[in-house]
Amino acid sequence: MLSLENITVQVGARKLVDNISAVFHPGKMNLIIGPNGSGKSTLIKAISKQLDFKGTVRYDKKPLADLAYHELARFRAVLSQHTEVAFPLKVWEVVMMGRYPHFSTQPGPSDKQAVEEAMHYFDVTPMADRDYTTLSGGEKQRVNFARVLAQIWYSSPGQMRYLLLDEPLTFLDVNFQYQFMHKLQQLEQKNDLVMVGVIHDLNLAARFADSLLLLHDGKVLTQGTAQHVLTKENIKQAFQIEPEIIPHKDSFYISF
Amino acid sequence: MPTLSRQYSSVWITLAIVLAIVFFFSLLWGAIVITPNEVFSSLANASSRETLSLNERIFLDIRFPRAVSCVLVGASLAMAGVLMQALFRNPIVEPGLIGTSSGAAFGASLYFVLGATLHFNAGVWTLPLAASAGGALATLAVFALSYRKEGGQSVIPLLLTGIAVNALCLSGVGLMSYLARDPQARSITFWNLGTLSGSSWNSVIIIGIALAVCFGFALRFAKSLNALAMGESEALHLGVNINKLKIGVVAVTVILVAVSTAFVGVISFVGLIVPHVLRLIKGSDNRYLLMGSALLGAIVLTLADLVARLLLAPAELPIGIVTSVVGVPVFVFLLRRNKHYF
Numbered sequence: 001m002l003s004l005e006n007i008t009v010q011v012g013a014r015k016l017v018d019n020i021s022a023v024f025h026p027g028k029m030n031l032i033i034g035p036n037g038s039g040k041s042t043l044i045k046a047i048s049k050q051l052d053f054k055g056t057v058r059y060d061k062k063p064l065a066d067l068a069y070h071e072l073a074r075f076r077a078v079l080s081q082h083t084e085v086a087f088p089l090k091v092w093e094v095v096m097m098g099r100y101p102h103f104s105t106q107p108g109p110s111d112k113q114a115v116e117e118a119m120h121y122f123d124v125t126p127m128a129d130r131d132y133t134t135l136s137g138g139e140k141q142r143v144n145f146a147r148v149l150a151q152i153w154y155s156s157p158g159q160m161r162y163l164l165l166d167e168p169l170t171f172l173d174v175n176f177q178y179q180f181m182h183k184l185q186q187l188e189q190k191n192d193l194v195m196v197g198v199i200h201d202l203n204l205a206a207r208f209a210d211s212l213l214l215l216h217d218g219k220v221l222t223q224g225t226a227q228h229v230l231t232k233e234n235i236k237q238a239f240q241i242e243p244e245i246i247p248h249k250d251s252f253y254i255s256f
Numbered sequence: 257m258p259t260l261s262r263q264y265s266s267v268w269i270t271l272a273i274v275l276a277i278v279f280f281f282s283l284l285w286g287a288i289v290i291t292p293n294e295v296f297s298s299l300a301n302a303s304s305r306e307t308l309s310l311n312e313r314i315f316l317d318i319r320f321p322r323a324v325s326c327v328l329v330g331a332s333l334a335m336a337g338v339l340m341q342a343l344f345r346n347p348i349v350e351p352g353l354i355g356t357s358s359g360a361a362f363g364a365s366l367y368f369v370l371g372a373t374l375h376f377n378a379g380v381w382t383l384p385l386a387a388s389a390g391g392a393l394a395t396l397a398v399f400a401l402s403y404r405k406e407g408g409q410s411v412i413p414l415l416l417t418g419i420a421v422n423a424l425c426l427s428g429v430g431l432m433s434y435l436a437r438d439p440q441a442r443s444i445t446f447w448n449l450g451t452l453s454g455s456s457w458n459s460v461i462i463i464g465i466a467l468a469v470c471f472g473f474a475l476r477f478a479k480s481l482n483a484l485a486m487g488e489s490e491a492l493h494l495g496v497n498i499n500k501l502k503i504g505v506v507a508v509t510v511i512l513v514a515v516s517t518a519f520v521g522v523i524s525f526v527g528l529i530v531p532h533v534l535r536l537i538k539g540s541d542n543r544y545l546l547m548g549s550a551l552l553g554a555i556v557l558t559l560a561d562l563v564a565r566l567l568l569a570p571a572e573l574p575i576g577i578v579t580s581v582v583g584v585p586v587f588v589f590l591l592r593r594n595k596h597y598f
Contacts, residue, residue, distance in 0.1 A: 097483055
């Protein structure tokens, strides 16, 4: 369980995130949505210990402030928008970086196994020896998914695992977006994995979220299931544009 | 998926063998040619100095420490190049370009000229300390002046500020050379272009100790520096304490460069050429690069010193000229090949 208690991020006089509290449970797809500047990216940065904030973030019972970066890295992974490497590294070297928090100088057998399985899961095994810098955007992001998943590949008793997603699907075409969401949906069924993601596309949110947090002006506008959050009124208030909600099978989609 | 060490050990072994061969020839060749027999006999009778012939004494007191110096300085400079490139995530950065070397030269020359007047003395470590202080100050000045609140540390401001600080430090060196009475410090070419002709066992020991300590630390940074190749936030997510890493890497780099520079002057481009060649051979893992650059740096500097010794024998060419002749084309090539380095 990941809980946020009265999180505020202030830059100068402006509150980017204004007193947000929320609880994210394992076994669910928790997604955060909101317009540009609503504070969703800032919130995920606070949760992943990238910036200073007021309030308390707790991983299980432990406050984030008491967790050193190297401890945090053993059970919490973060996937960002796009990752470039400065030097020509092989794909398997990049994926192996996900195991860095778990070994000191040389990877052990379990590290290699995790890398192999994660690469297999995201279909990047055939490109294991290719230079990461020569891959296409979609291929790179598959490699990063494998790296980030390798980081928290094994469950350990008494320890939840956390996967934070900072708009990982932006710049990907629609085919990749759905592929990744389906893979994440499979993963989310593990009952020791807490998944929290920022996502841009409201239709993806409607289709995949178990629990949604809609932000507006640094505050929570509303939260709950997709049906409950993605209403005409809420979307209009947050995004300043009137949508049309169209029922489709047992779900719905949003058109503007 | 091969393990790191198995994948790279063939490169390391090859380099070690080449180094042994090159080192052996650098013991023999120079203004005076020393035979292998003289090498062995002088080593066997090193304890009874009076009985040695002139050639044997030249070998023991001049040639041998100089050859060892080449190995140690080459290793130091090349490793410093790897560390700086990893830190700035850019393969065109090297200690000679961002003020470290010239700052160290200024610190050392300041000590030569003013040390006696200021009663500043810390035994054999005084010179390396003065050089490290100068190198650290110049490097920090370049960092601070080229840092932008928006966008952090980018390469163009870094290199341009490096040019300015280099110019300032080298004119400081020029002034000190002008004022100097010490014959070694008096030669401005010694500081600006470097030479290993002043090597002694004394300097070998000091450079050796600094290198051994820095090598140990550098290898411990290797994994974190690999993660840094993906950017600061990704490294942070993998558990790297970025600020601690930066301070550690800068400290180790400054010591490596400054201690060498204190004894041999500014030798540029070794830290640029060596990592580049190693990346072409096998890859960009920093553990591989650090081990490989220690070996290949030693080879490159030993070869450069052989050229410096032999080309105009019995006169000598400053070694910095040799490394620049090779290094500048590599630098220009790197600049032209990949725009994204800016």
